[in-house]
Amino acid sequence: MTDQTSGDLRLTGVTKTYDSFTAVDQLDLVIPRGSFFALLGPSGCGKTTTLRMVAGLDQPTIGQIWIGDRDITDTKAYQRNVNTVFQSYALFPHLSIIDNVAFGLRRRKVSDHKAKAMEALELVQLAHIAKKKPGQLSGGMQQRVALARAIVNRPDVLLLDEPLGALDLKLRRQMQIELKQIQSEVGLTFVHVTHDQEEAMTMADTIGVMNSGRLEQVGDPATLYEHPKSTFVANFLGQSNLLKATVKSRTGTTAELDVHGVNLRLPVDRLADGTSALWLGVRPEKLRLMGATDVGGAGNLLSGVVTDASFTGLATNYLVRLPWGQELMVVQQNDGARPAATGAQITLGWAPEHGFALDADQDAHAGAQDQADDSGAI
Amino acid sequence: MSGQLADVAPTALRPRRAGLNYTPYLLLLPGLAWLVVFFVVPMLSLASQSLQTGTVDSGYVLTWHFQTYVDALSQFWPHFLRSIAFAGTATVLTLLLAYPLAYFMAHKSGRWKNILLVLVIAPFFTSFLIRTLAWQIILTDNGPVAGLARSTHLTNLLQWVQLTNNDSLMNSRFAVICGLTYNFLPFMILPLYANLERLDHSLVEAAGDLYATPIQTFWRVIWPLSLPGVVGGTLLTFIPAAGDFINSQLLGNTQTVMIGQVIDSQFLRIQDYATAASLSFVLMLIIVVIVAVYVRRAGTEELV
Numbered sequence: 001m002t003d004q005t006s007g008d009l010r011l012t013g014v015t016k017t018y019d020s021f022t023a024v025d026q027l028d029l030v031i032p033r034g035s036f037f038a039l040l041g042p043s044g045c046g047k048t049t050t051l052r053m054v055a056g057l058d059q060p061t062i063g064q065i066w067i068g069d070r071d072i073t074d075t076k077a078y079q080r081n082v083n084t085v086f087q088s089y090a091l092f093p094h095l096s097i098i099d100n101v102a103f104g105l106r107r108r109k110v111s112d113h114k115a116k117a118m119e120a121l122e123l124v125q126l127a128h129i130a131k132k133k134p135g136q137l138s139g140g141m142q143q144r145v146a147l148a149r150a151i152v153n154r155p156d157v158l159l160l161d162e163p164l165g166a167l168d169l170k171l172r173r174q175m176q177i178e179l180k181q182i183q184s185e186v187g188l189t190f191v192h193v194t195h196d197q198e199e200a201m202t203m204a205d206t207i208g209v210m211n212s213g214r215l216e217q218v219g220d221p222a223t224l225y226e227h228p229k230s231t232f233v234a235n236f237l238g239q240s241n242l243l244k245a246t247v248k249s250r251t252g253t254t255a256e257l258d259v260h261g262v263n264l265r266l267p268v269d270r271l272a273d274g275t276s277a278l279w280l281g282v283r284p285e286k287l288r289l290m291g292a293t294d295v296g297g298a299g300n301l302l303s304g305v306v307t308d309a310s311f312t313g314l315a316t317n318y319l320v321r322l323p324w325g326q327e328l329m330v331v332q333q334n335d336g337a338r339p340a341a342t343g344a345q346i347t348l349g350w351a352p353e354h355g356f357a358l359d360a361d362q363d364a365h366a367g368a369q370d371q372a373d374d375s376g377a378i
Numbered sequence: 379m380s381g382q383l384a385d386v387a388p389t390a391l392r393p394r395r396a397g398l399n400y401t402p403y404l405l406l407l408p409g410l411a412w413l414v415v416f417f418v419v420p421m422l423s424l425a426s427q428s429l430q431t432g433t434v435d436s437g438y439v440l441t442w443h444f445q446t447y448v449d450a451l452s453q454f455w456p457h458f459l460r461s462i463a464f465a466g467t468a469t470v471l472t473l474l475l476a477y478p479l480a481y482f483m484a485h486k487s488g489r490w491k492n493i494l495l496v497l498v499i500a501p502f503f504t505s506f507l508i509r510t511l512a513w514q515i516i517l518t519d520n521g522p523v524a525g526l527a528r529s530t531h532l533t534n535l536l537q538w539v540q541l542t543n544n545d546s547l548m549n550s551r552f553a554v555i556c557g558l559t560y561n562f563l564p565f566m567i568l569p570l571y572a573n574l575e576r577l578d579h580s581l582v583e584a585a586g587d588l589y590a591t592p593i594q595t596f597w598r599v600i601w602p603l604s605l606p607g608v609v610g611g612t613l614l615t616f617i618p619a620a621g622d623f624i625n626s627q628l629l630g631n632t633q634t635v636m637i638g639q640v641i642d643s644q645f646l647r648i649q650d651y652a653t654a655a656s657l658s659f660v661l662m663l664i665i666v667v668i669v670a671v672y673v674r675r676a677g678t679e680e681l682v
Contacts, residue, residue: 057583077586078595090584094602103598104588149588 007033007068009054009157009189014063016049016213023049025213027063031157031206036183036190038204040197042236042367046213047193051159054191055084067156078107083150084159087166089142091134097121097145098130104153120152121145123182140171147179151186160192164199176202197237201225209233211367225283227270231358234281236367241287241328242358245280247271254352260324264300265352277360284329286354289318289340290347299349304328306344320348428655438651446652447660454640454657458664461637464551464626465619468558472566472615473608475559480570480607481600485579498567506561510628513557517547517629524548549631557625562618566611573607574600609676617665637661 009031016024024046031037039047052058054065056077064073072080083104091100098117105113121127124144134142143163150158160179164172180203183190194200200207201221209216209224209232217229224237234240243264245257250268257264257280266280290301307327308319316339318330330348332339340346428446432438451458483494501509516523524547527533536542541552577600585595601608623638630636637657644654 055587057587077583078589078591082587084584084587086580086584088578088580090578090580092581092584092599092603094599103585103590107589107591107594153588 007156007189010066012064014053014060014065016053016058017061022213027215029208029215031189031191033189034187036180036192036203036205038192038194038200038207039210040194040200040207041210042195045210047210048161051161051191051193054157055082055159056080081156082159083153083155084161085146085150085163087161087163089146091142091145093134096130097132097134100134100145101149101152103149117152120148123151124148139166140175143167143175151188155188157189157191160190162194179203209236227356231279231362231364232367234358235365239284239329240281241284242279242281242364245278247276262302266355266357267353270355270357279358279360279364281356281358282350282354285331286350287328287330288349289330289332290349299351302348304346304348306340306342306346309339309342320346424655424658427651428659430652434649447656450653450656451660454637457635457637457640461620464555464558464636465616467555468562468619469612469616471559472563473612476563476566476570476611480567480574483571484575498564501564507624510557510561510624513553513560513629514548517553519546519548548629551634553629554626554634557629558619558622561625562615565614569610569614570604570607573604577603605676609673613669620665621661
């Protein structure tokens with residue numbers, strides 16, 4: 001095989017328009033060979049269209065798609081060394097499981113296709129049902145057959161289109177772990193399309209967050225979560241409290257911010273040069289309900305009134321109303337501390353380094369609704 | 379909660395399960411009665427007729443005269459062969475014409491789908507007889523079709539393969555097969571369309587994704603999955619075409635007489651009821667055997 005860098009999947013300036021609608025807009029993306037990449041975004045953000053263009057099922061309007069140094073933009077799906085695990089699995093109902101798995105090998109006239117297909121079935125622990133037809137299998141089994149059918153061809157890139165979407169929650173969790181293990185075992189490049197942020201974070205090395213046909217941010221799950229670069233990412237990946245702030249002064253490594261008259265701090269390196277107005281973001285679980293004795297530490301402090309407290313077992317979720325009427329979400333680990341009651345006057349505190357700064361021009365609610373819609377029960 | 383449900387459910391269901399439910403059988407009754415009166419009784423009467431001897435004037439007596447079958451077959455076997463050959467050719471032609479059309483209608487026609495469906499059914503608004511007579515005009519010696527066929531030497535080719543006897547198109551095997559193909563085309567299109575419309579397009583995409591060229595995708599995925607429609611369409615075409623007596627009569631010549639035409643004339647003109655009845659029975663038997671072998675070979679049990 002070729003060397004490590006030559007198998008990278010690269011999209012350069014890829015745009016897909018349907019009549020007047022732009023599904024994917026000027027997408028530039030490099031997915032290193034052997035990585036597990038998740039394309040995350042709400043429905044209609046263009047992630048599936050992107051995937052279909054890589055698979056060769058849709059043609060980009062503008063732009064190129066490369067695998068290593070080969071431009072595959074104008075090749076047909078059957079000419080590309082790319083395989084897809086379809087959302088509906090798309091198993092051939094008239095063929096046995098083993099023939100389904102061997103389908104791609106046969107088309108390529110691989111001599112020992114039966115043995116190789118069996119091997120792939122063993123990888124997904126389904127060798128015992130090789131002779132059955134897809135209709136006789138459960139959803140989870142069909143999903144694994146679809147995976148085996150794609151993996152067996154050792155494609156340069158394996159595309160997964162919401163492959164776990166049709167499974168129930170428990171099976172989905174189990175498959176997430178299994179998929180991740182299989183990926184590290186076979187070492188193929190996986191591109192996983194999903195709207196489930198938890199699924200993306202659990203499985204992927206790198207996540208690309210898509211919104212309205214554009215890539216919002218690319219990075220590893222922890223970076224995306226701790227340092228979102230846009231309000232959309234901050235709200236779509238987990239939850240965020242965003243406070244309208246202005247920069248008062250920068251002294252050494254700390255910047256002094258003014259939030260509705262309250263003095264708060266943020267490390268200077270989180271701020272772009274010359275920023276005066278910003279959204280100061282902080283995650284709900286980074287906020288602490290301070291007891292009377294804790295007050296006076298070096299952290300940021302805000303006082304407010306608890307308007308709602310809901311106990312979830314693992315944690316208690318609070319809504320805290322600040323003096324200017326804004327409500328903050330607070331998640332307090334169930335670590336044995338006495339919970340605050342609704343109506344209680346409390347003080348919230350957090351370490352300055354847990355804050356992040358976002359461009360003040362952005363919509364503070366971008367992505368919040370999408371996430372609530374898509375993640376359903378979570 | 380589940381405990382409550384479990385307690386409630388059996389009592390709620392008990393009255394329904396108490397007695398046998400006769401409704402399905404009652405609903406079957408009219409259909410069964412219809413079949414008995416208009417199919418089983420005539421069949422028995424026909425069977426009995428084929429073994430009777432006598433004349434129309436003196437009346438028929440059941441004499442178990444099996445010789446009628448032997449005589450009828452030895453005299454008319456070429457007509458049986460010809461009927462099967464014509465019907466088979468017409469069936470293959472309708473399949474070749476209907477398959478691309480049905481696929482296009484089901485997957486590519488978009489908003490034209492319903493209009494195309496109406497167009498397929500539209501010929502039924504005119505009588506079968508009129509439509510067949512229209513083919514006489516289409517294929518007439520002085521018509522543009524015959525003219526085109528002569529100028530492109532198609533007539534020579536047709537003569538060479540013995541589908542026509544001279545440089546005209548009418549009154550020939552060619553004309554009869556054209557008529558059969560045309561008349562039974564909708565019976566092929568509709569089952570194929572119904573089947574292909576259900577084809578999950580992601581299977582076609584999956585085949586392409588797994589390196590199948592468009593031709594391989596057709597033979598490995600689309601064709602096997604459409605077999606129930608193909609079998610349905612070919613049966614609906616072949617069976618009536620094999621017994622057809624209109625096309626050969628209106629478009630053919632004395633050398634293209636099909637078995638349906640023979641039965642027709644034996645019953646109505648020569649009035650040899652025994653021979654006519656025995657020919658009907660043999661035709662039915664031949665079709666049943668062909669269909670049984672065909673359906674078994676096509677092996678569609680698992681798909682439907």
